[in-house]
Amino acid sequence: MIDMIAMVSPAMRYIMLGIVLYVALRMLVALFFKKTTDPVRAKLVNTVTNEAVSLYERETSIGRNKKCDIVLPFDTISRLHAVIAYRNKGFVIFDTFSKSGVSVNGKKIEKKAYISNGDILNIGGIEYMLHEAKYKFIKDKSPLAGRPSYGVTLLLIGIFNLCAMLLNMFPDGELRGVVVAVYFGYIALQWCYFLFATYVLRIHNFELEMIAFMFASVGLAIIGSMYPDAVLKQLVAVVLGVVCFCIILLVLRFVDTMKAIRWMLAGASILILGVTLILAETTNGAKNWLSLGGISIQPSELVKVAFIFAGAATLEKLQSIKNLTLYIVFAAICVGELFLMYDFGTALIFFFTFIVIAFMRSGDVKTIMLVCGAAAIGGALILVFKPYVASRFSTYLHVWEFMDEGGYQQTRTLIYSASGGLFGLGLGNGELRNIFAASEDLVFGVVCEEFGLIMGFLIPLVYCAIAVWAVINSGKSKSTFYSIAGVAAISMMLFQSMLSIFGITDLLPLTGVTLPFVSKGGSSIISCFCLLAYIKSIDTRSFASFKVLPKKEGEAK
Numbered sequence: 001m002i003d004m005i006a007m008v009s010p011a012m013r014y015i016m017l018g019i020v021l022y023v024a025l026r027m028l029v030a031l032f033f034k035k036t037t038d039p040v041r042a043k044l045v046n047t048v049t050n051e052a053v054s055l056y057e058r059e060t061s062i063g064r065n066k067k068c069d070i071v072l073p074f075d076t077i078s079r080l081h082a083v084i085a086y087r088n089k090g091f092v093i094f095d096t097f098s099k100s101g102v103s104v105n106g107k108k109i110e111k112k113a114y115i116s117n118g119d120i121l122n123i124g125g126i127e128y129m130l131h132e133a134k135y136k137f138i139k140d141k142s143p144l145a146g147r148p149s150y151g152v153t154l155l156l157i158g159i160f161n162l163c164a165m166l167l168n169m170f171p172d173g174e175l176r177g178v179v180v181a182v183y184f185g186y187i188a189l190q191w192c193y194f195l196f197a198t199y200v201l202r203i204h205n206f207e208l209e210m211i212a213f214m215f216a217s218v219g220l221a222i223i224g225s226m227y228p229d230a231v232l233k234q235l236v237a238v239v240l241g242v243v244c245f246c247i248i249l250l251v252l253r254f255v256d257t258m259k260a261i262r263w264m265l266a267g268a269s270i271l272i273l274g275v276t277l278i279l280a281e282t283t284n285g286a287k288n289w290l291s292l293g294g295i296s297i298q299p300s301e302l303v304k305v306a307f308i309f310a311g312a313a314t315l316e317k318l319q320s321i322k323n324l325t326l327y328i329v330f331a332a333i334c335v336g337e338l339f340l341m342y343d344f345g346t347a348l349i350f351f352f353t354f355i356v357i358a359f360m361r362s363g364d365v366k367t368i369m370l371v372c373g374a375a376a377i378g379g380a381l382i383l384v385f386k387p388y389v390a391s392r393f394s395t396y397l398h399v400w401e402f403m404d405e406g407g408y409q410q411t412r413t414l415i416y417s418a419s420g421g422l423f424g425l426g427l428g429n430g431e432l433r434n435i436f437a438a439s440e441d442l443v444f445g446v447v448c449e450e451f452g453l454i455m456g457f458l459i460p461l462v463y464c465a466i467a468v469w470a471v472i473n474s475g476k477s478k479s480t481f482y483s484i485a486g487v488a489a490i491s492m493m494l495f496q497s498m499l500s501i502f503g504i505t506d507l508l509p510l511t512g513v514t515l516p517f518v519s520k521g522g523s524s525i526i527s528c529f530c531l532l533a534y535i536k537s538i539d540t541r542s543f544a545s546f547k548v549l550p551k552k553e554g555e556a557k
Contacts, residue, residue, distance in 0.1 A: 005166050012163045013426040019160045020455055023153055023214045024462050027207040030148050031469050041086050044070070044128040047120070058476050058540070059085040062123060076100045076124035085479065091115045091130065100124045150206045154194060157213055158187045164221035167427050171228045179224055182231045186220060186238065193242050201249060208536050211462060215517035216525065222446055223520045225428040226439050230520065237522030241529030248533035252482070265306040266330050272299045273337040280341070284512065288343040300338060300346045301523035304492060305530040307334060307350060311357035312485035324361060345511030349496050351375060356491045360484045393509040409435060409442060413504045417448035417456065424452035439520040441512045444501050459518065460501055463494045470538050477538045486538035489531040
């Protein structure tokens with residue numbers, strides 16, 4: 001059996017690379033070329049001029065600002081006066097702290113009010129009547145609109161995992177039953193999620209999940225070849241990640257409840273990081289791991305989910321200076337605690353994500369520049385009063401001068417990753433795997449060496465493509481909450497990928513962060529699947545995530 005596997009292993013290298021290329025590129029094509037359905041749900045008709053404005057399932061902003069969906073250039077209208085949104089119960093109008101207020105049928109509303117067909121809205125002295133429209137599903141007729149066969153995609157991912165299983169099932173010359181069980185269990189997990197999401201969650205588009213499963217498969221293959229005893233833990237983490245992904249998708253359907261729990265999560269995040277700061281032992285120069293009952297977790301990975309949740313405010317709080325100030329304080333405490341833990345990589349990720357969220361919520365470049373300036377001053381003060389912090393980055397851009405000391409990991413990564421060529425040396429045949437933290441911080445180098453530079457370039461390009469897709473589609477999402485959370489989540493993943501890839505190649509200082517979905521680590525993989533739920537919330541295609549379902553018409557095909 002071992003001799004047979006050795007004979008076919010060179011062919012497996014090309015099969016595995018081909019599967020990853022096909023799955024990633026096919027899913028990206030489906031994301032970009034299958035258009036979103038954006039039906040008109042109602043019209044606002046001016047009672048004086050009879051001019052009509054269409055209302056969609058996405059939120060419609062009304063104000064004096066030229067960036068609003070409905071621009072009313074009058075003195076009685078605030079910069080952002082009101083927002084009309086479509087919810088499961090129907091349309092709802094929010095008064096976003098306007099000066100002259102909003103009235104419905106002659107009664108001034110406090111914060112929000114549900115509206116229905118024929119209601120008269122008075123927005124800063126301008127009257128509109130709501131005319132609800134019958135839902136009409138518009139079928140996408142573009143040439144590339146056809147949904148890919150997810151069953152075929154899962155079969156291909158299954159073949160990839162079977163190849164990895166064959167290459168990893170005899171690590172010491174004897175059959176490892178647990179390795180075989182893990183790979184079959186992972187294949188079963190993918191199919192279980194596919195069936196559950198299709199028939200229970202009523203999701204019919206799975207491009208993002210397929211990419212996540214594919215990248216997680218690459219990570220599981222590498223981990224299985226290095227640490228056969230650790231693949232079971234990684235599988236358990238993936239299972240927990242998928243479960244959390246489904247739970248978050250269900251929670252996000254009720255966008256109106258977000259305000260009630262976001263600050264609870266913010267307080268819990270500060271508390272968890274504080275406990276970690278006090279109780280964690282220093283590991284590899286940072287105090288970022290807690291050991292609970294023999295299980296090690298990295299709390300900062302889980303706090304990422306709450307950090308974005310708290311930042312993506314409900315729409316009636318948007319552009320509120322008071323609310324943004326509270327979030328600045330929350331972000332500053334989180335980043336400060338991470339700095340005190342010496343977890344500089346995660347601190348940078350949190351700060352970058354904060355900048356994205358703050359800009360999307362306020363649109364105020366001056367405020368963002370002020371915050372960045374304050375952060376730069378704070379960083380400079382840290383380097384002045386704690387110079388040993390700077391010593392951790394002393395080898396940056398000088399790794400070849402310290403190739404047997406501080407630059408050991410980067411120089412070996414540069415040497416071995418290039419030795420794999422375009423198609424790689426094959427799973428298990430690399431040398432970088434023998435370097436410390438190869439399956440965690442240096443996993444990108446392992447991918448390049450054993451799977452080839454083609455796959456090495458593919459992974460960051462996929463993250464970049466998803467980020468572009470998220471930005472393009474964020475304006476059409478059902479809620480501003482989803483827009484901010486989704487863009488922030490993919491920005492966090494993309495920036496983390498940059499720190500991981502550029503850090504080990506000496507283009508940026510080495511901060512020791514993981515590559516999303518690929519690196520070994522239970523906390524990391526759970527966090528990645530949770531963040532994926534935010535990204536999926538942007539998808540406005542029919543039955544792609546939790547789009548409002550048609551009430552009377554048949555289901556979209």
